[in-house]
Amino acid sequence: MTEVNRQVLLRKRPVGVPTVGDFEATEAAVGVPEAGEVLLKNLYLSIDPAIRGWMSEAKSYLPPIGIGEPIRSGTLSQIVDSKADGWPAGQIVQALAAWESYSVVSSRLLHGKVTSIEGIPLSTMLSVLGGTGLTAYFGLLEVGDPQEGETVLVSAAAGGVGSIVGQIAKVKGCRAVGLTGSDEKCAWLTEELGYDAAINYKTTNLRLALKEACPSGIDVFFDSVGGEILNTALSRLNRHGRVVVCGAISQINEAKRPPGPSNYLQLLAKSARMEGFTTLDFASRYDEARADLARWINEGQIRYRDDIVEGLDEAPAHLLRLFSGEHRGKLLVKLADAEV
Numbered sequence: 001m002t003e004v005n006r007q008v009l010l011r012k013r014p015v016g017v018p019t020v021g022d023f024e025a026t027e028a029a030v031g032v033p034e035a036g037e038v039l040l041k042n043l044y045l046s047i048d049p050a051i052r053g054w055m056s057e058a059k060s061y062l063p064p065i066g067i068g069e070p071i072r073s074g075t076l077s078q079i080v081d082s083k084a085d086g087w088p089a090g091q092i093v094q095a096l097a098a099w100e101s102y103s104v105v106s107s108r109l110l111h112g113k114v115t116s117i118e119g120i121p122l123s124t125m126l127s128v129l130g131g132t133g134l135t136a137y138f139g140l141l142e143v144g145d146p147q148e149g150e151t152v153l154v155s156a157a158a159g160g161v162g163s164i165v166g167q168i169a170k171v172k173g174c175r176a177v178g179l180t181g182s183d184e185k186c187a188w189l190t191e192e193l194g195y196d197a198a199i200n201y202k203t204t205n206l207r208l209a210l211k212e213a214c215p216s217g218i219d220v221f222f223d224s225v226g227g228e229i230l231n232t233a234l235s236r237l238n239r240h241g242r243v244v245v246c247g248a249i250s251q252i253n254e255a256k257r258p259p260g261p262s263n264y265l266q267l268l269a270k271s272a273r274m275e276g277f278t279t280l281d282f283a284s285r286y287d288e289a290r291a292d293l294a295r296w297i298n299e300g301q302i303r304y305r306d307d308i309v310e311g312l313d314e315a316p317a318h319l320l321r322l323f324s325g326e327h328r329g330k331l332l333v334k335l336a337d338a339e340v
């Protein structure tokens, strides 16, 4: 292969919110797979808060990205050369690869074969029908256990995960209330996605706004933000309420581990529970979830918007939008079309 491999590397570890100066674009030779490996052409990059975690030195479920290494990322990729049984060239896959045009990875980092579904764009396999939709599906339905008529509050509601959570709550006959950081995004939630109410947490008194938007209290709080939003929502939790700990994006750029939720005794007072999860906990049931999500899309019960920019060099600035909130729906970077 004569093509070069364009890459975006970790130049230095971010202090606080990352900047584009923490990244460096470069070119390298395209790798050659060895036994058990495949060479991937990366088609789309999934831009996720988890990447910020891997950029720090903190130990996590995966080791930190090394300085000078390409940024690790979920991808939608096509196999162009294979030395791994069962993974033929031409197959489109979800993978854990990197911000580069080509990646050599072990077949253990391939997270499933992707077959396109008529009427649904390929990129959706990395958003609603990929990790984002699966996180919303299992976090809400398995951890939150919403019942018809209950109130479901969602933080980061206009983001990739949150925009799907509220719509699944509506499918299940719940009242869906979203928190987000602009009036424009509030309008998108209520006017296009079917949320019953939306609150701009940046411009309102959240305690009072929750009282108005959740008159019967909160039965399920699907939280991706943590911090003060979590503390305030806990006060309105109903008896036997459930707090789904999906993420804590308000804490992700903090150098020091923050103090726990100071309002946690609400859980005692309400006989409530707070439970975390990772989407991987449900890996054996992804097909079942994808079938439901695809059906809801086709029936018009789930609407979505993927925020896609083109070109590898755009990836750092797109990642920063997770923290500024300047986006709606799932962030993706398109690198190439699939070969047919």
Ligand SMILES: NC(=O)c1ccc[n+]([C@@H]2O[C@H](COP(=O)([O-])OP(=O)(O)OC[C@H]3O[C@@H](n4cnc5c(N)ncnc54)[C@H](OP(=O)(O)O)[C@@H]3O)[C@@H](O)[C@H]2O)c1
Binding pocket: 047, 048, 049, 050, 131, 132, 135, 156, 157, 158, 159, 160, 161, 162, 179, 180, 181, 182, 185, 224, 225, 245, 246, 247, 248, 249, 250, 251, 277, 278, 279, 280, 321, 322, 323, 324, 325, 326, 327, 329, 330, 331
């Ligand atoms: N448990 C799992 O397995 C799992 C898997 C995937 C993702 N997650 C978590 O799911 C959450 C959402 O991920 P996503 O990829 O869909 O991201 P996203 O919601 O599309 O983007 C993050 C959003 O969070 C809001 N935000 C950022 N900083 C904030 C702050 N300091 N306070 C309040 N809101 C803030 C911004 O929207 P506003 O304009 O509304 O502020 C931003 O758009 C993250 O916490 C992520 O870690 C968990």
